[in-house]
Amino acid sequence: MLFGRYGTFAGGINLPDEKKATLGSPIRACPKPSRLLVPLAGEGVPSAQCCVTPGQRVQAGERIAERGEGQGVNVYAPLAGRVGGLTMASVIGAAGFFRAPAIELTDVSDPPELPAAEATVDHRTASAQTLRELLEGSDVLTHRRWPRPLRWWVRQGRQHECTTLIVNAMENQPRVTADHRLLVERGPQVIAGASILARAVGVKTAMLAVDGRRTGDYRALVAPAREAGIQLMALSHKYPIGVDAILVKVLARREVPLGSNPMRLGCVIIDAATAMAAWQELSCQSRLGGRVVTLAGEGLAEAGNFFVPFGTPCLELARSPGGFTVHGGPMVGSRCPADAVVTAATDVLLALGARPSRPSTSCIRCGWCTDNCPARLNVSALNDHFELGALDAARSAGVIACVECGICTYVCPSRLPLSQRTKGLKHALSRSRRGGGEPT
Amino acid sequence: MSRPPDTSKGPKPPKAAPVREAAEAFVLARETPTLAAPHARDPLDVKRVMFIVVAALMPCAIAGWYLFGLRVLAMIAVSYAAGGLVEVIVALVRKQEINEGFLVTGLLLPLTLPPGLPLWMVAAGSAFGSLVGKELFGGTGRNLFNPALVGRVFLSLAYPAAMSGHWIKPLCAFPGRLAQYAGTALPEALTGATPLLQAKEGHWSLVSAGSLFWGNVPGSAGETCVPAILLGAALLLITGVANWRTMVASLAGFAALALAMDVLRPGAFAPAYWQLPAGGLLLGVVFMATDPVTGPITNGGKWVYGVLIGAVTVVIRDFTGYREGVMFAILLGNIVAPLLDEIILGLRVRRRRNEP
Numbered sequence: 096m097l098f099g100r101y102g103t104f105a106g107g108i109n110l111p112d113e114k115k116a117t118l119g120s121p122i123r124a125c126p127k128p129s130r131l132l133v134p135l136a137g138e139g140v141p142s143a144q145c146c147v148t149p150g151q152r153v154q155a156g157e158r159i160a161e162r163g164e165g166q167g168v169n170v171y172a173p174l175a176g177r178v179g180g181l182t183m184a185s186v187i188g189a190a191g192f193f194r195a196p197a198i199e200l201t202d203v204s205d206p207p208e209l210p211a212a213e214a215t216v217d218h219r220t221a222s223a224q225t226l227r228e229l230l231e232g233s234d235v236l237t238h239r240r241w242p243r244p245l246r247w248w249v250r251q252g253r254q255h256e257c258t259t260l261i262v263n264a265m266e267n268q269p270r271v272t273a274d275h276r277l278l279v280e281r282g283p284q285v286i287a288g289a290s291i292l293a294r295a296v297g298v299k300t301a302m303l304a305v306d307g308r309r310t311g312d313y314r315a316l317v318a319p320a321r322e323a324g325i326q327l328m329a330l331s332h333k334y335p336i337g338v339d340a341i342l343v344k345v346l347a348r349r350e351v352p353l354g355s356n357p358m359r360l361g362c363v364i365i366d367a368a369t370a371m372a373a374w375q376e377l378s379c380q381s382r383l384g385g386r387v388v389t390l391a392g393e394g395l396a397e398a399g400n401f402f403v404p405f406g407t408p409c410l411e412l413a414r415s416p417g418g419f420t421v422h423g424g425p426m427v428g429s430r431c432p433a434d435a436v437v438t439a440a441t442d443v444l445l446a447l448g449a450r451p452s453r454p455s456t457s458c459i460r461c462g463w464c465t466d467n468c469p470a471r472l473n474v475s476a477l478n479d480h481f482e483l484g485a486l487d488a489a490r491s492a493g494v495i496a497c498v499e500c501g502i503c504t505y506v507c508p509s510r511l512p513l514s515q516r517t518k519g520l521k522h523a524l525s526r527s528r529r530g531g532g533e534p535t
Numbered sequence: 536m537s538r539p540p541d542t543s544k545g546p547k548p549p550k551a552a553p554v555r556e557a558a559e560a561f562v563l564a565r566e567t568p569t570l571a572a573p574h575a576r577d578p579l580d581v582k583r584v585m586f587i588v589v590a591a592l593m594p595c596a597i598a599g600w601y602l603f604g605l606r607v608l609a610m611i612a613v614s615y616a617a618g619g620l621v622e623v624i625v626a627l628v629r630k631q632e633i634n635e636g637f638l639v640t641g642l643l644l645p646l647t648l649p650p651g652l653p654l655w656m657v658a659a660g661s662a663f664g665s666l667v668g669k670e671l672f673g674g675t676g677r678n679l680f681n682p683a684l685v686g687r688v689f690l691s692l693a694y695p696a697a698m699s700g701h702w703i704k705p706l707c708a709f710p711g712r713l714a715q716y717a718g719t720a721l722p723e724a725l726t727g728a729t730p731l732l733q734a735k736e737g738h739w740s741l742v743s744a745g746s747l748f749w750g751n752v753p754g755s756a757g758e759t760c761v762p763a764i765l766l767g768a769a770l771l772l773i774t775g776v777a778n779w780r781t782m783v784a785s786l787a788g789f790a791a792l793a794l795a796m797d798v799l800r801p802g803a804f805a806p807a808y809w810q811l812p813a814g815g816l817l818l819g820v821v822f823m824a825t826d827p828v829t830g831p832i833t834n835g836g837k838w839v840y841g842v843l844i845g846a847v848t849v850v851i852r853d854f855t856g857y858r859e860g861v862m863f864a865i866l867l868g869n870i871v872a873p874l875l876d877e878i879i880l881g882l883r884v885r886r887r888r889n890e891p
Binding site: 507 | 573574575576577579581583584634636674675676827828829830831834876883884
């Protein structure tokens with residue numbers, strides 16, 4: 096069998112797919128931005144120190160900021176241009192956008208195509224120790240919802256003695272096709288990157304999980320995956336299988352314990368874009384300086400998949416007249432503020448026509464949120480706890496297991512902002528837990 | 536309301552546009568993205584849910600009109616007027632929008648009443664149901680008991696004679712009583728006996744199961760015609776508005792206990808196949824037990840709740856002085872529903888904690 100097939104999970108819904116607009120559109124260079132705001136920090140990534148002066152010209156790939164303490168990374172210019180100065184930009188974090196220091200680049204050069212570099216170094220024979228040292232010295236960020244340094248991710252995987260690597264290319268929010276195009280056009284590179292990461296962490300099993308409806312497009316992956324010893328998994332597209340905790344539940348047949356993460360079950364999870372970036376850095380010894388982003392939505396003249404340099408202002412890429420731009424997909428995304436920029440986490444930007452959600456009415460206890468909750472929470476009871484401010488009751492109801500998929504708000508006939516409230520409870524709980532000094 | 540151009544399907548014929556828009560507003564429309572996250576919403580909201588329930592009740596209302604005459608329509612109008620008045624006053628006092636929920640309650644209540652009942656009693660029941668059954672608890676979504684059933688319980692306790700005597704004989708042959716106003720104007724149509732009353736006296740075999748199925752028996756306005764109820768049930772199940780588990784569990788609980796009675800004490804009570812289409816069982820199971828507000832939320836809870844309703848109905852019909860048990864069975868179910876949820880969720884969280 097070319098693709099392994101697996102079961103599914105309780106809860107979840109089949110969303111309208113809406114990917115047709117960009118599914119077949121190849122990755123292109125993005126239109127030239129007027130300026131870049133290259134962020135120096137991220138959630139959990141301390142700010143790098145600027146090492147250029149305003150007015151200075153920089154080349155693409157030139158270092159513009161030096162790694163800070165601890166989890167910091169060096170920052171490189173994604174495009175050639177002139178340094179405008181130090182400003183602030185909004186980048187995405189765990190709880191939405193926040194402002195971080197950024198270096199402004201003006202007069203930038205034309206953005207490149209997604210490089211199709213040939214490998215200059217063959218890592219298939221390198222030892223795990225060598226790979227780890229190379230990754231330790233690299234400045235790749237994971238391209239997940241909140242980017243962390245890849246070297247931190249490898250260390251975490253080692254610490255938890257993980258035995259399984261899962262490359263999560265499910266991408267099952269509507270309209271998102273960035274990872275799909277990456278697998279279609281750069282599949283062997285993604286596989287090579289995944290195998291580098293698998294050996295660096297030292298896992299026994301490595302899997303690539305893809306949408307079961309698209310296996311026909313991924314035939315080119317089969318031979319490299321077999322050679323690299325990576326299992327291909329074609330899974331159901333029921334939302335939110337792309338959420339880490341749910342994917343692990345499906346593939347490992349085990350629940351992530353309350354308030355914990357998949358690493359406790361010995362699974363490390365990474366995405367296709369990070370695997371590609373790791374391969375580029377280690378095998379081609381060059382930096383990508385950008386990532387593939389799907390631009391879609393009614394407000395756009397031209398939808399498609401673009402290779403976008405980091406630091407490009409989101410609103411320059413996707414602005415809909417009279418509407419608004421959403422970063423990160425229709426279900427889990429958040430609305431872009433005016434100075435939002437593309438970071439490693441940006442997989443999709445949607446320019447949407449605006450309409451305020453209708454006013455919410457009171458809960459009619461239909462139970463659809465509870466039926467469809469992939470974390471098996473009683474969301475309507477959590478809503479009561481939220482309205483009463485009963486944090487302890489929410490804790491004993493297990494709110495910490497919420498995967499923030501947004502299904503409860505999606506299905507709620509009373510239009511209650513359920514996922515927002517559940518998320519609020521969850522974050523309040525984890526804050527109080529951290530403050531109380533309890534071990535996590 | 537501005538909708539983005541739909542480019543996927545090409546231009547639509549302009550002739551059907553008004554029809555399509557009306558249909559979209561209720562059932563079909565896709566949602567445009569919303570400003571608050573997530574930026575996609577399911578188009579099925581409370582307004583449409585209520586509309587679908589009202590649409591599902593239509594076959595019952597029409598069957599009631601056909602079998603028992605224009606009085607049924609008058610009862611519905613009076614019920615809407617009285618319940619609506621209460622709703623408007625409450626909305627004015629609370630300074631809130633008027634809730635769509637009363638469209639269902641106002642239609643459901645008259646369908647559970649004897650079609651010969653004086654209209655002022657219908658008004659009293661509807662007003663009581665809306666006020667005490669729903670608004671005093673805090674409005675739609677906060678009531679513990681089904682408001683239509685609260686109204687009916689009020690009437691059957693306050694006016695027991697009228698509630699058990701004002702039945703109308705159905706007229707099956709076309710055109711039925713479509714143009715008749717049975718009642719005081721047509722005294723020969725009045726009757727005092729329903730099949731369940733006859734069954735209580737041991738004469739169930741006087742009424743065939745076939746006439747119970749088609750509705751050729753006296754009974755409450757909307758409960759006698761089984762095909763009409765099944766039509767409504769199909770609509771509710773296809774749209775997913777009502778949960779199939781509650782319906783299946785109620786019928787299973789009812790059938791299990793009724794069959795057990797057949798076996799344990801043969802001949803003492805009406806047999807299960809006869810009791811199933813008799814009385815308000817199906818109407819109650821399809822439209823009242825599945826009321827989301829007063830039922831349990833968890834699927835496990837729905838199974839237990841349904842079985843409980845079915846079983847209690849048999850117990851009341853067979854072993855108490857009351858002829859009809861569905862009303863009390865559902866109200867009892869309403870009482871235990873929150874408890875069932877609590878138990879099921881407690882088990883779920885405990886299982887989760889025990890995982891490694």
